[in-house]
Amino acid sequence: MADVAPTRLAQRPQLSEEVADHVRTRIMSGEVRPGDFIRLDETAAALGVSVTPVREALLTLRGEGLVDLVPRRGYLVSPMSRQDIEDIFWLQAELSKRIVDRAITRYDAPTLEFHARLIDDFEKASASGDTDGVVHAQYAIHRTLNRASRSDKLSRFLSNAARYMPYRLYADDPDWRAGALLDHRRMLEALRSGDVETAHDVVESEFAGGATLLIAHLERAGVWDEEREPELAAEA
Numbered sequence: 001m002a003d004v005a006p007t008r009l010a011q012r013p014q015l016s017e018e019v020a021d022h023v024r025t026r027i028m029s030g031e032v033r034p035g036d037f038i039r040l041d042e043t044a045a046a047l048g049v050s051v052t053p054v055r056e057a058l059l060t061l062r063g064e065g066l067v068d069l070v071p072r073r074g075y076l077v078s079p080m081s082r083q084d085i086e087d088i089f090w091l092q093a094e095l096s097k098r099i100v101d102r103a104i105t106r107y108d109a110p111t112l113e114f115h116a117r118l119i120d121d122f123e124k125a126s127a128s129g130d131t132d133g134v135v136h137a138q139y140a141i142h143r144t145l146n147r148a149s150r151s152d153k154l155s156r157f158l159s160n161a162a163r164y165m166p167y168r169l170y171a172d173d174p175d176w177r178a179g180a181l182l183d184h185r186r187m188l189e190a191l192r193s194g195d196v197e198t199a200h201d202v203v204e205s206e207f208a209g210g211a212t213l214l215i216a217h218l219e220r221a222g223v224w225d226e227e228r229e230p231e232l233a234a235e236a
Helices: 015-028 040-047 051-063 084-105 109-127 131-149 152-164 167-171 175-195 197-220 226-235
Strands: 067-072 074-077
Touching: 015 051, 015 197, 040 051, 051 067, 051 074, 084 131, 084 152, 084 197, 084 226, 109 131, 109 175, 131 152, 131 167, 131 175, 167 175, 167 197
Parallel strands: none
Antiparallel strands: 067 074
């Protein structure tokens, strides 16, 4: 497993979820690759936590198909394909379009104003290179749409699918930030005018672009490096 900069996580009830988020992001960003082992003790030491939440987190990730348990050896990052990435983003796009269909009729003047302020927050964070601010604003924008749709179950399904997205990878990319800002502005105008067709176009553009960026990043990281396949087979 690659070195991880020490990061202490406070002891709290949702700790295993935070560990799972951390490891999931490392997998989806290509920092650890299929065939790499996730070591319990190393991960616990790097995050400043006990082994217990790490073990619980890896059980969660096993249920998501991101890691496999190898008897007497530990947890191994599962194989991942380009199609897997495309499917994750396709699912998010389809769920998002359904949510937009419901939200667009429920956006009143105060909600539109609030949504516009969130886009301004995104723009300011992007202009200053504030990665955390970009991630926070992006989340808030989508959460506002989800809440307006009044579709709790759909929003939960979408949230589960969105867990696979390495948000900081996108937020660190100036080109992605510029494109996302344009998409947010277009979506706001579609919400104002009730233009469902344009809203769908924005959703499809957002998730198609996200998939393309992540696939290219994982390609550069060697996630699908065919020369490693015999090595992975031997370790498994």
